[in-house]
Amino acid sequence: MxxxxxxxxxxxxxxxxxxxxxxxxxxxxxxxxxxxxxxxxxxxxxxxxxxxxxxxxxxxxxxxxxxxxxxxxxxxxxxxxxxxxxxxxxxxxxxxxxxxxxxxxxxxxxxxxxxxxxxxxxxxxxxxxxxxxxxIPSERLLIGPFAFRSSRTRVRSQVLVSTIIQIMVLWGVFLIVVPAIINSFEVRWNLAVKFPILVAVAGFALLAFASVLGVWSARTIANFGSGTPLPSAMANHLVVRGPYEFVRNPMAIAGIAQGVAIGLFIGSWLVIVYAIVGSLLWNWLIRPHEEADLRQRFGAEFDEYCRRVSCWVPTFSQPPDEEEADGENTGPEDSGALRREE
Known part of the structure; x- marks a missing residue:
């Protein structure tokens, strides 16, 4: 306290x-x-x-x-x-x-x-x-389902179901409904630009890759952190496995890439701008609070994790001694997570 x-x-x-x-x-x-x-x-x-x-x-x-x-x-x-x-x-x-x-x-x-x-x-x-x-009093945005709280349940099946529901709702709103609205205004305002077919193909490929990364990240949080991607049901344990072994924000990277991919796929430059601006605002307004919460809950473990793993740029290699330390801390008996109770 x-x-x-x-x-x-x-x-x-x-x-x-x-x-x-x-x-x-x-x-x-x-x-x-x-x-x-x-x-x-x-x-x-x-x-x-x-x-x-x-x-x-x-x-x-x-x-x-x-x-x-x-x-x-x-x-x-x-x-x-x-x-x-x-x-x-x-x-x-x-x-x-x-x-x-x-x-x-x-x-x-x-x-x-x-x-x-x-x-x-x-x-x-x-x-x-x-x-x-x-x-910017961005902490006032952290209310309701966006307030930082640990998941109340650690039952794996319940956490996985909650994660699936959250993904369906969030992806449906931010990757289908909002882009559709933006694109409709773009067309109505005569701002649409015709993209080459190869751009649409690239957008579909990027969307598939980013979606796999997003699902992988969400499942890792559920399996090894006993939590969900939603701030109001965050992981109870510091997750350093799966994609989190290489970068600290794989879910955010997946979301940004998905937004850009949707814009490329449907040929909407305004949707691409929406994805980029949204990511910048998240990085500026929300991420500092999220990392402060993780630092408060996990202390030195999170500081060490930040020292080893970059926020945005994937790191694919670690010194041997650190890899051994990770293996000791994230063995099967720990479900692949660095555990610390709140």
């Missing part, structure tokens, strides 16, 4: 120490957004194709009268740390993003403009939180 409290205090001190730097990062985003907005307006006046792709049939002069002060100038003022300008930028950007999405859906025009404004809204929200709070 004391150790957890000490870590919490250390984390609080770390956040306070880095707060000015993170506020600076938020301000720099607004500065870049102001420059990008100015460059876009310059391009709109000079390049008819850019104007058509981003504004469609909207009157550029009418949009500029309101858009330049409330987006370009307001972003520049937000970069100067004027907080009221941050609120103006956030509100206007979100409003325009909604309008452009509706406009592009109804008219099939200005799809690129809708995508750009949606991206600007996401970036502005993140930058705004950095300016006001000094950090």
């Amino acid at each position: 004391s150790r957890a409290a000490d870590k919490q205090k250390a984390g609080s001190r770390h956040n306070k120490r880095n707060r000015p730097l993170r506020i600076f990062h938020g301000r720099m985003y607004f500065a870049l957004q102001a420059l990008a907005g100015a460059a876009w307006w310059l391009g709109v006046t000079m390049l008819p194709r850019l104007r058509e792709a981003t504004l469609g049939g909207l009157d550029p002069m009418l949009v500029a009268v309101v858009g330049i002060p409330l987006f370009v100038i307001a972003s520049g003022l937000a970069a100067l740390h004027l907080r009221w300008a941050v609120w103006i930028t956030l509100g206007w950007t979100a409003l325009v993003a909604v309008f452009m999405a509706i406009y592009a859906t109804i008219t099939t025009e200005a799809g690129l403009g809708a995508v750009l404004m949606i991206s600007a809204t996401v970036g502005s929200v993140i930058a705004g939180i950095l300016v006001f709070v000094g950090r």
